[in-house]
Amino acid sequence: TLPWHQEPYRPQIHFSPKKHWVNDPNGMVYHNGVYHLFYQHYPGGTTWGPMHWGHATSKDLVHWEEQSIKLYPDTLGFIFSGSAVYDRNNTSGFGRDGKGPLVAIFTHHVDPSQTGGKNFQYQSLAYSNDEGKTWTKYAGNPVLRKPESTDFRDPKVLWYEPGKKWIMTLAVKDQIEFYSSPDLKNWKYESEFGKNLGAHGGVWECPDLVAFDYNGKKIWVLIVNLNPGAPNGGSGTQYFLGDFDGSRFVASHTDPRWMDFGPDNYAGITWSNTGDRRILIGWMSNWNYANEVPTKNWRNAMTVPRELSLQAAGDKLLLASRPVPELKRLEGKPRLYRNIGAPETELLPSPAPIQLPALIELDATGLSAWNLVFSNEVGEELELGFDKASGQYYIDRSRSGASSFHKEFAGRHSAPVFSATPGRKVTLLVDQSSIELFADKGLTVMTELFFPSSPYSRFRLNLPAGGNMKSVRVVSLRSIHTH
Ligand code: FRU
Numbered sequence: 001t002l003p004w005h006q007e008p009y010r011p012q013i014h015f016s017p018k019k020h021w022v023n024d025p026n027g028m029v030y031h032n033g034v035y036h037l038f039y040q041h042y043p044g045g046t047t048w049g050p051m052h053w054g055h056a057t058s059k060d061l062v063h064w065e066e067q068s069i070k071l072y073p074d075t076l077g078f079i080f081s082g083s084a085v086y087d088r089n090n091t092s093g094f095g096r097d098g099k100g101p102l103v104a105i106f107t108h109h110v111d112p113s114q115t116g117g118k119n120f121q122y123q124s125l126a127y128s129n130d131e132g133k134t135w136t137k138y139a140g141n142p143v144l145r146k147p148e149s150t151d152f153r154d155p156k157v158l159w160y161e162p163g164k165k166w167i168m169t170l171a172v173k174d175q176i177e178f179y180s181s182p183d184l185k186n187w188k189y190e191s192e193f194g195k196n197l198g199a200h201g202g203v204w205e206c207p208d209l210v211a212f213d214y215n216g217k218k219i220w221v222l223i224v225n226l227n228p229g230a231p232n233g234g235s236g237t238q239y240f241l242g243d244f245d246g247s248r249f250v251a252s253h254t255d256p257r258w259m260d261f262g263p264d265n266y267a268g269i270t271w272s273n274t275g276d277r278r279i280l281i282g283w284m285s286n287w288n289y290a291n292e293v294p295t296k297n298w299r300n301a302m303t304v305p306r307e308l309s310l311q312a313a314g315d316k317l318l319l320a321s322r323p324v325p326e327l328k329r330l331e332g333k334p335r336l337y338r339n340i341g342a343p344e345t346e347l348l349p350s351p352a353p354i355q356l357p358a359l360i361e362l363d364a365t366g367l368s369a370w371n372l373v374f375s376n377e378v379g380e381e382l383e384l385g386f387d388k389a390s391g392q393y394y395i396d397r398s399r400s401g402a403s404s405f406h407k408e409f410a411g412r413h414s415a416p417v418f419s420a421t422p423g424r425k426v427t428l429l430v431d432q433s434s435i436e437l438f439a440d441k442g443l444t445v446m447t448e449l450f451f452p453s454s455p456y457s458r459f460r461l462n463l464p465a466g467g468n469m470k471s472v473r474v475v476s477l478r479s480i481h482t483h
Pocket residue numbers: 023024040051080081082107153154205206267
């Protein structure tokens with residue numbers, strides 16, 4: 001048998017647990033040089049089950065070390081999604097020796113199987129005074145509940161300095177509720193948000209409230225995960241730009257805006273305690289088929305960590321995401337192809353070899369259309385590109401490999417262009433079973449899974465007659481599993 005990191009489809013530049021099921025990233029906090037990543041985990045199998053918090057750590061956001069499971073289900077229920085903070089001033093009193101603790105704020109979920117059909121959710125705490133190695137659940141749990149608390153979950157907590165208080169952003173059915181607290185234990189209702197705004201095709205989950213400094217102005221972004229109701233089906237992430245005054249969030253627009261147009265980036269939230277950086281990681285899957293994708297010993301993985309920023313696009317301000325620059329440390333020697341257009345050029349029409357994982361950077365400035373096709377020796381193909389007729393980016397995985405495990409999997413997905421300047425610079429991160437497309441400075445993003453029967457080993461370019469691709473830079477990436 002193969003070592004775990006060489007199993008078929010195993011991500012080489014993304015975090016996945018060695019074994020068993022994973023969904024949402026949880027409790028991301030940076031402290032003393034370590035990035036903590038917790039996650040929804042079922043150690044009893046490769047499908048969703050009673051939820052635990054698994055744990056992984058990294059010093060560089062690239063290489064992850066899987067740690068022991070940190071939170072187990074208890075008499076109050078399963079351990080659902082939530083966040084973690086560094087309580088610098090020890091407002092909670094959980095600290096030791098004058099030092100602030102790490103505090104996790106999560107949802108306890110009472111499963112319908114235990115209540116004869118009803119589920120209940122409430123918010124609880126756990127703390128650590130040894131850099132996240134061991135956690136103690138608070139004896140006063142739960143700290144926030146409602147009488148009929150179904151769909152009342154995924155607390156994301158931040159320290160609101162102007163009001164010297166904690167703010168909790170909570171998903172409640174298909175709206176958001178904000179709560180405040182001086183000490184993480186006592187919570188007061190502040191306001192709700194979301195009626196008649198944004199997309200409501202499903203339940204709202206895993207929210208995040210993030211402040212950005214944009215040219216000296218403070219702008220708040222409310223990230224709201226939604227399932228189903230995403231633009232390309234199933235689970236997706238919308239966001240709202242606006243203002244937050246310590247009690248109320250007011251959006252500056254009513255239309256839904258999407259962080260990622262691909263089907264496979266869900267439940268993403270940001271790390272806390274990262275100073276000026278806003279770093280998000282998402283779950284690289286979709287509830288449509290997360291339980292059925294054809295991996296064997298583990299199921300699902302995270303996206304690469306992404307740096308968020310606000311970018312102007314015409315008269316709009318939008319949320320852009322780009323892979324964190326730390327990923328550069330995986331880069332091997334680049335191959336550069338320039339001025340590709342003449343039929344005899346290397347990538348056209350016959351394919352060039354490629355070894356995954358790889359980073360590909362395209363400069364398609366001036367081109368009205370192009371596409372790139374990855375293939376293997378049995379003729380399975382993943383196609384992506386820019387489509388002239390619709391003026392959209394697209395990824396087509398209908399012939400990419402296994403897809404019969406779910407009827408929603410095979411398909412062609414598209415994403416709009418936001419950039420006013422037709423730059424068309426595209427970065428692709430391609431792993432054994434996933435692709436992440438970042439176009440136009442991260443304004444258009446698409447994340448997609450695929451499951452070819454053998455790894456893609458070749459790629460070719462297609463251009464319209466007379467078209468010229470300025471450059472294609474191909475860099476093979478080192479696996480994060482080989483040090
Ligand atoms: C989102 C979600 C959360 C919940 C968790 C349960 O994917 O449904 O709302 O806390 O997964 O595992």
